[in-house]
Amino acid sequence: MDQVALQELRGAAKNGQGGGHAATVLQRAIQLASLDGPLAAVREQVEALASTGPWPASEAAEHLLMAGGKAVRPLLTLLSAQAVGGEAEQALGCAAAAELMHDATLLHDDVIDDGQQRRGREAARVIWGNTVSVLSGDLLFVAALQVAAADGPAGVLSELVDTVGQMVEGEVIQFRHRGRWDLDLATYEQIVERKTAALFRWCARAGGRAGGGTAEQVQALGCYGRHVGVAFQLRDDVLDLTATPVVLGKALGADLAEGKLTLPVLLALQKRPELEPQLRRLAESKDRPDLTAIEQLAAAIRATGSLVAARERMDRELQLALAALAPLPPTPAVRALTSVAEVVASREG
Known part of the structure; x- marks a missing residue:
């Protein structure tokens, strides 16, 4: 990867115009790191494992996989192996x-x-129901552990088990606080660290281990992955209040309607606590969410300036992620990790 290409990639990531452009930049990073083939191999393996389970759980899993995805986590894993x-x-x-x-x-x-x-x-769950959707998820969980056990280097499986435990803890903490608008920043950070950042951290560490990295290199990659994961979640929080369903893949204000307290909402309530009754009514409603009410509430939250503060926090996490890469040699893969982190934080969907 030459310097001109790198500057082009990083500049495009910072100045992109929307989700389509971010996807283009991400694809450019994949090509520059020669990862088209390996990512295709990963996708084939994932689809094969999902399809071998019992019906209808396998069909529900295939339905999700056929919808595509950005494959950010596998990409970070492969780049981390190259980075060492x-x-x-x-x-x-x-x-x-x-x-x-x-x-x-x-x-x-x-x-x-x-x-x-x-x-x-x-x-x-809409097509097959909740039971099949849960069993389908269980099928993929088991497949993930089996692959890590069979193909991963020493230590990767035990770290993945620990990571799953953290993710479950994060989900439980979030569920316990659903509909409660007095959530403090420390608890919010605890949820994000466990639910989202933990898997990003594992991806980077696992890739580094698989690539034969030293303990210092693996630790640096894990720190990078953790901060990228936090930035990723902060971007999700912002998109919940700004993106269209077509771009985001789910309804505007979905987290609002579910009673999830995201960082922009938390910060908005600090400035305008009178928004709490509106949030509570929306989350506690048994009817289908009122899109007009959601849009009005999202606009009121945006007007507090909390999105700006959330983006600033996201930028700080991104800077910490990039700083974590300092112990690694300036190889093409490390530079690609830099660009991918910037794309992750600037994506529109």
Whole structure:
């Protein structure tokens, strides 16, 4: 990857105009790191494992997989292997485990949240029901653990088990606080660290281990992954109040309607506590969410300036992620990790 190409990639990531452009930049990063083939191999493995389970759980899993996805977690895993001097092919199993684990959480999340849409399509639970959706997620969870056990280097499986535990803890903490508008920043951070950042951290560490990295390199990659994961979630929080359903793949204000307290809402309530009754009515309503009410409430939250503050926090996390890469040599893969982090934080869907 030459310097001109790198500058072009990083500039495009920072100045992109919408989700389509971010996807183009991401694809450019994949091409520059020669990862088209390895990512295709990961996708084939994931689809094969999902399809071998019993019907109808396998069909529900395939429905989710056919909707596509950005494959950010497998990409970070493969790049992390390259970043320590290894080959992407050494981390194919870890990358497949990362995607299987992520997709499993999506199937479960839609049941917990009564989700109607996922990746621009009807959620699996809408078609097959909650029971099948849960079992389908379980199928992918098991497949992820099996792949990590069979193909991952020493230590990767135990770390993945720990990561799953953190993700479950984060989900439970969030569920416990659903509809409560007195959530403090420390609890919000605890949820984000466990629900989202933990898997990003595992992806980077697993890739580094698979590529033969030193303990210092693996630790640096884990720090990078953690901060990228936090930035990713902060971007999701912002998009919940700004993106269109077509771009985001789910309804505007979905988190608002579910009673989830995101960072922009938390910050908005600090400035305008009188918004709490509106939030409570929306979250406690048994009827289908009123889109007009959601749009008005989202506009009121945006007017407090909380989105600006959330973006500033996201930028700080991104800077910490990039700083974490300092111990690694300035290889093409490390530079690609830099650009991918910027794309993750600037995406529109």
